[in-house]
Amino acid sequence: MTTPPTAALDQLKGIGPRLKEKLERLGIARVEDLLFHLPMRYQDRTTVRDIGTVRVGSEVVVQGRIGECRVNFGRRRSLLTVIDDDTGALTVRLFHFSRAQQNGIERGAWLRCFGEVRRGPRSIEMVHPEYSVFDEEPPPLDAGGYTPVYPATAGLTQNRIRGLVDQALARVDELAEELLPEELLRANRFPTIAEALRTLHHPGSAADAGGALAADHPARLRLAFEELLAHHLAARHSRRQRESLAAPVIDVPGQLWNELESSLAFSPTAAQRRAIAEIRADLARGVPAYRLVQGDVGSGKTLVCAAACLDVIEAGGQAAVMAPTEILAEQHLVNFLNWLQPLGIHVATLLGRQGARERRAAIESVRAGVAQLVIGTHALFQESVEFHRLALIVVDEQHRFGVMQRFALREKGRRGTSVPHQVTLTATPIPRSLAMSLYAEMDVTTIDELPPGRTPVDTVVLPEARRDEVLARIRDACARGEQVYWVCPVIDESETLEVQAATDTAEALGAALDHVGVGLVHGRMKTAEKETVMQRFRDGEIALLVATTVIEVGVDVPNASLMVIENAERLGLSQLHQLRGRVGRGARRSYCVLLYRAPLGEIARERLAIMKRSNDGFEIARKDLELRGPGELLGTRQTGMQRMMVADLMRDQSLLPAVRRAAGDIVEQHPDRAGRIVRRWVRTETELAHV
Numbered sequence: 001m002t003t004p005p006t007a008a009l010d011q012l013k014g015i016g017p018r019l020k021e022k023l024e025r026l027g028i029a030r031v032e033d034l035l036f037h038l039p040m041r042y043q044d045r046t047t048v049r050d051i052g053t054v055r056v057g058s059e060v061v062v063q064g065r066i067g068e069c070r071v072n073f074g075r076r077r078s079l080l081t082v083i084d085d086d087t088g089a090l091t092v093r094l095f096h097f098s099r100a101q102q103n104g105i106e107r108g109a110w111l112r113c114f115g116e117v118r119r120g121p122r123s124i125e126m127v128h129p130e131y132s133v134f135d136e137e138p139p140p141l142d143a144g145g146y147t148p149v150y151p152a153t154a155g156l157t158q159n160r161i162r163g164l165v166d167q168a169l170a171r172v173d174e175l176a177e178e179l180l181p182e183e184l185l186r187a188n189r190f191p192t193i194a195e196a197l198r199t200l201h202h203p204g205s206a207a208d209a210g211g212a213l214a215a216d217h218p219a220r221l222r223l224a225f226e227e228l229l230a231h232h233l234a235a236r237h238s239r240r241q242r243e244s245l246a247a248p249v250i251d252v253p254g255q256l257w258n259e260l261e262s263s264l265a266f267s268p269t270a271a272q273r274r275a276i277a278e279i280r281a282d283l284a285r286g287v288p289a290y291r292l293v294q295g296d297v298g299s300g301k302t303l304v305c306a307a308a309c310l311d312v313i314e315a316g317g318q319a320a321v322m323a324p325t326e327i328l329a330e331q332h333l334v335n336f337l338n339w340l341q342p343l344g345i346h347v348a349t350l351l352g353r354q355g356a357r358e359r360r361a362a363i364e365s366v367r368a369g370v371a372q373l374v375i376g377t378h379a380l381f382q383e384s385v386e387f388h389r390l391a392l393i394v395v396d397e398q399h400r401f402g403v404m405q406r407f408a409l410r411e412k413g414r415r416g417t418s419v420p421h422q423v424t425l426t427a428t429p430i431p432r433s434l435a436m437s438l439y440a441e442m443d444v445t446t447i448d449e450l451p452p453g454r455t456p457v458d459t460v461v462l463p464e465a466r467r468d469e470v471l472a473r474i475r476d477a478c479a480r481g482e483q484v485y486w487v488c489p490v491i492d493e494s495e496t497l498e499v500q501a502a503t504d505t506a507e508a509l510g511a512a513l514d515h516v517g518v519g520l521v522h523g524r525m526k527t528a529e530k531e532t533v534m535q536r537f538r539d540g541e542i543a544l545l546v547a548t549t550v551i552e553v554g555v556d557v558p559n560a561s562l563m564v565i566e567n568a569e570r571l572g573l574s575q576l577h578q579l580r581g582r583v584g585r586g587a588r589r590s591y592c593v594l595l596y597r598a599p600l601g602e603i604a605r606e607r608l609a610i611m612k613r614s615n616d617g618f619e620i621a622r623k624d625l626e627l628r629g630p631g632e633l634l635g636t637r638q639t640g641m642q643r644m645m646v647a648d649l650m651r652d653q654s655l656l657p658a659v660r661r662a663a664g665d666i667v668e669q670h671p672d673r674a675g676r677i678v679r680r681w682v683r684t685e686t687e688l689a690h691v
């Protein structure tokens with residue numbers, strides 16, 4: 001960041017070195033940064049809601065007469081207070097409470113509280129809400145408007161941030177420079193930047209009960225537009241920077257690929273051929289390629305990247321294939337060894353859990369250039385790894401790597417101004433208009449065809465209570481000599497619990513199913529252990545494989561015809577689709593059972609229904625976007641870009657064509673503004689990513 005601070009934080013009241021440090025952690029270094037530290041949402045403290053109508057998950061004010069108030073000695077001691085407002089009852093639960101608090105809450109008095117509504121064992125609950133006690137019915141709320149909730153950090157309270165933002169807002173006209181051309185503001189009826197910021201921080205009655213500013217509010221639209229514009233300009237900038245670099249020219253007859261192709265038991269699909277041709281054209285340009293290949297699970301992306309690797313090897317370069325997990329890296333290894341060893345190509349592997357001697361040998365062969373292809377996990381970009389002449393990096397499921405990790409690998413291949421080509425594979429597709437705007441730095445190839453002969457997987461959605469039926473299905477499948485996956489996904493964000501759940505499940509299933517060989521793989525096992533279990537599953541010695549989501553990607557056992565996924569309602573649709581892609585790889589009819597824990601919310605029900613209805617990864621991703629919003633799908637994880645602060649990629653898609661046009665105009669007519677727009681919205685990491 002090169003802009004000097006125009007308004008130093010010291011100009012604010014109540015600022016000291018400790019507070020400054022905390023603000024810096026939020027990316028706030030200047031007073032004007034506070035203006036763009038926008039609320040994530042708003043709290044509605046303007047209206048008292050009827051207890052009978054509040055929704056679980058919402059943050060609301062409720063009040064009611066205190067009925068019961070007692071200390072509960074359950075697993076954890078808590079003070080329970082039940083309030084009732086004639087429309088319903090709600091329990092307030094305090095785990096930490098003083099004697100004074102306990103005495104202050106009296107039966108018959110009134111309690112007003114603000115907090116998040118949760119489901120409780122007997123009624124809806126609030127845990128540690130803000131509350132006040134009244135002797136009689138409380139006076140009406142003063143309708144001071146919606147309260148902003150800001151991204152915060154440890155030791156920095158909402159009230160503190162609100163106070164600082166308000167100080168900055170008092171100087172908004174002076175500090176927030178108008179960067180959008182006037183014609184653009186007029187044509188779109190956008191408010192000025194100062195007006196828009198005032199509204200965003202203090203929406204008054206413009207916010208709605210969902211805690212957001214109305215989607216079509218001009219203030220929100222204007223900021224969303226500018227934010228999308230910033231990301232688009234940043235992407236164009238990275239592309240231009242990349243295109244000013246050099247890369248090895250790969251222009252070969254393609255003999256190695258021809259040899260591989262003629263040895264395959266199948267012929268590549270038209271879509272695969274097209275993808276290969278597009279990558280070849282990139283590689284021949286002498287400019288670093290940066291291409292995203294998106295294709296559904298099983299569409300054969302591995303073969304496409306193998307073709308690119310072969311061209312690079314034929315031209316005397318090295319290729320690296322980077323996978324997000326050990327299991328996937330190992331799976332790639334099996335494929336590549338099968339395909340490339342007969343061609344006399346030397347393949348090395350670098351995995352996190354390799355033995356020291358093995359790793360040293362691999363590193364040496366990569367450094368000396370003996371290894372023509374290297375397959376690995378994050379172990380590939382360790383400091384000790386040096387490449388002889390790295391010319392191509394293939395990244396599988398890029399969104400699972402950090403931007404900096406990919407950057408580090410590219411730097412390993414740098415020689416002066418020449419950097420390696422990059423091809424990225426993903427099974428989580430992005431709609432075209434989004435790709436054009438936000439991935440303006442990449443070229444996108446879509447593999448829109450599956451190899452022939454695949455039978456779509458039949459999906460069944462069942463409540464957990466019907467586990468017995470599932471066991472019967474497993475018995476039948478195993479009796480026919482088929483194999484089964486049972487997936488136990490993350491329940492509590494904790495790998496330990498996930499591992500525990502899988503271990504327990506494997507034991508229980510082993511006990512319930514006599515004569516069925518049960519195996520277990522999870523992320524805490526050593527690579528060799530995992531590989532042994534996987535090998536026994538591949539060989540058919542194990543009929544039922546219980547696994548955590550480690551098997552999500554890449555595992556290929558065509559004899560598996562049934563997959564059971566527990567807690568399916570907790571997983572993203574694209575992840576479910578990935579998992580489901582592990583079955584249906586052979587010729588026989590395959591099934592996927594999605595087990596959920598009742599009761600299901602409306603959206604959860606709709607999501608599982610989509611899985612039942614569709615086997616098309618693109619359609620599933622589209623619906624997932626609609627139902628979930630792209631934050632998750634296209635957030636930091638997928639794009640390697642920071643989360644959008646105002647824009648919502650799904651909702652604001654219609655702005656994108658205008659954003660692209662405006663970007664062109666600004667670069668031509670106001671080139672000095674482009675950089676300032678980017679710096680206002682896009683944090684450094686993205687800018688670093690591809691320069």
Ligand code: ADP
Binds near residue numbers: 556
């Ligand atoms: P994904 O796109 O999910 O990574 P893979 O590359 O793992 O898919 O391919 C899935 C399976 O399909 C592999 O066993 C692969 O060898 C096989 N395959 C790839 N291309 C074809 C094709 N054109 N015809 C038949 N099978 C193919």
Ligand code: MG
Binds near residue numbers: 301302554
């Ligand atoms: Mg794959």
